[in-house]
Amino acid sequence: MAKHHIEATVNGDAMEFLCETEDTLLDVLRDTLQLTGSKEGCSSGDCGACSVMLNGRLVCSCLVLGCEVAGHRVDTIEGVAKGQALHPLQQKFLEHAALQCGICTPGFIVASKALLEKNPNPTDTEIRYWLAGNLCRCTGYDKIVTAVKDAAVALRKG
């Protein structure tokens, strides 16, 4: 069967790609569009390493088919920094050393950004519940929560 020809907006840019029905959005991002910031951890929606925004909603890109995003808006970790300027979350993850091996980090940043856009001043508990779908195999959770709280302060100051 012929491949699907899909047009979508990725990180603000109009893009088109070809995909098979069984290709996930994560497959398309990494293997076709060469946006390899989103990571493949479990491929079953358990680890959150592939987190992206789909029409402004946080999702696991491994649980979305590539052909489902036709006409929709996808935002990935690659769109979080503005040119060379890091997003406050990225800056605070660096300052607080909130990453060890780094595989989970893009997913944590995308998920945390979604949280802070909804809730600019989250409690520790709110951060931990929101990020419960992002797993860090190095178990560096405390530093991640600290970095998110600090980034929230920075963002509130503007």
Add this chain to the structure above:
Amino acid sequence: MRYEAPDTLEGAVALLSGAPGEARILAGGTDLLVQMRADVVEPALIVDIKKIKETRAVAEEKGGWRIGAAVTGSELKEHPRLKQVWPGVIEAANLIGSTQVQGRATMGGNLCNGSPAADSVPALIAAGAVATLAGPEGRRDLPVEDVMLGPRKLALKKGEFVVSFLLPPRPPRSSDAYLRFIPRTEMDIAVVGAGVSLIADAGGTITAARVSLGAVAARVLLVPAAAQAIVGSRLDRPAQDRLEAAARAACAPIDDKRGTIDFRVQVAGVLTRRAALIALDRARTA
């Protein structure tokens, strides 16, 4: 594997009816994609129903609420009214998975995945929700408790799919609650789930109730005997004891890695009592 995303009910029914091999509905995909990845299912056709407006809408109807089968958990949570009118249904739907999963997962999918441990299903059954199906012979309504026949087995005919759910009107002093037991604090599959919906009079006496139990039998159960045990009472201790006993009597669970038969039966009684107390407490101020 073919993928289609029709924008009408008729288009979806035609695709599902005409499919030569196995056809699967795609709503949020949080079960389907995992099962495809694990080679548990290999559909010849995937029909994405999210472009059909009715599957994505939430609207008042006949004094109740109609919720599209493909409305996500996040959208239910953010709805300005549903949480007040049906707190049990919404909290049950919101117990499923992580933030990311909530962004995609739907009550239609939760029901049609056909798991006896589905969290939103006992809450929908307790609520008296009716599923509206579309199929080759048109539409029909089926109470949610009649949709699932057993693990992965549904009462849907070939070409049929769930379009939406209708939650009935709520009189004053009515409310609902859903509780589940899992061995951790978040994101796990129910060992037992209990949904209770009830209506009270001005004196706090229960005038009507529905009780549903998940993960204690091959399908999610509606337990009329448990409801009868508390109707006419103010949920005093004897009524609570009758409720617990009726809930336990309805259980026919399996032993598995998540819980033993004895444990599930015990917990079913406890959770049903607690859910009823929460529902009555909410009803007093509703």
